[in-house]
Amino acid sequence: MQGTTWLMAALIYGGGLRIEECLTLRVKDIDFERRSLRVRSAKGGKDRQTLLPKNLVEPLRQHLSRIRDIHEEDRKNGIKGVAMPGALEDKYPNAGKEWGWFWVFPSRTLSADPVSKIIRRHHMFPSTLQKAFKRAALKAAIAKQASVHTLRHSFATHVLEAGYDIRTLQELLGHANLQTTMIYTHVAGNNTLGVVSPLDMETR
Numbered sequence: 001m002q003g004t005t006w007l008m009a010a011l012i013y014g015g016g017l018r019i020e021e022c023l024t025l026r027v028k029d030i031d032f033e034r035r036s037l038r039v040r041s042a043k044g045g046k047d048r049q050t051l052l053p054k055n056l057v058e059p060l061r062q063h064l065s066r067i068r069d070i071h072e073e074d075r076k077n078g079i080k081g082v083a084m085p086g087a088l089e090d091k092y093p094n095a096g097k098e099w100g101w102f103w104v105f106p107s108r109t110l111s112a113d114p115v116s117k118i119i120r121r122h123h124m125f126p127s128t129l130q131k132a133f134k135r136a137a138l139k140a141a142i143a144k145q146a147s148v149h150t151l152r153h154s155f156a157t158h159v160l161e162a163g164y165d166i167r168t169l170q171e172l173l174g175h176a177n178l179q180t181t182m183i184y185t186h187v188a189g190n191n192t193l194g195v196v197s198p199l200d201m202e203t204r
Contacts, residue, residue: 001132001133001136004063004105004124005128005129005132005133007056007059007060007063008022008023008105008124008129009129009132009133009148009151010053010055010056010059011025011037011052011053011056011060012148012151012152012155013151013152013154013155014051014052014053014055014056014155015037015050015051015052015053015155015172016050016051016152016155016156016159016172016173017037017039017050017152018149018152019126019129019130019148019149020126021039022105022129023103023105023123023124023125023126023129024040024103024123025037025039025103025104025105026040026100026101026102026103026104027064027099027100027101027102027103027104028100028101029104030052030060030064030104031052032052032057032060032061035051035052035053035054035057036049036050036051036052037049037050037051037052039174040085041085041086046174046176048171048172048174049171050172050174051172060104063104064104067102067103067104067106068099070106070121071099071102071106074121075097079110079119079120079121080096080097080118080119080120081094081095081096081097081098081101081120082096082101082102082103082106082120082121082122083096083113083120083122084096084101096120103121103122103123103124105123105124106121106122106123106124107121107122107123107124107125126148129148130147130148133146133147133148134147152173153184156169156173156181156184157184159172160184160185166178166181166182166185169181169184
């Protein structure tokens, strides 16, 4: 993968995001100083914080520089602002035109809002990333069943394998129920002893 779809996939894996959470990220949701992402109205309706990987800071800064041109072009052309979450659209009617509320991954084209019918710029469609991921998986000759959501599962498994506690993982994933997070302990616990078999050791 490369370009925008690579960056999206990397953010999903690096921060444990759901695909919809990645697509609906706003510019103001990125905190470069603290290297964190704010996930708005995640599953269950609650906001949460998750990780912004250090390795993605510079690629993401460059990406935002490119999409700022799109934002400024929309303002120049009098395009309506992006859709706002919840009741904010009524409370702050012009906020959707602000850079901070712009989509991190905007669609290349304008389209009609399904509710208001207003022509505006939406975020990218899930299928854009899903198709790119599927092509990459085929090209890499991955035999196992894999989807974009597999990246979130991989994040969870690898965080546990790195020694972080289950409660921390629960917060990062945004699970309301700890039992949901506990599923990953079975995947990450294949070698709970942490000992390498002599058969697997390199000969010296």
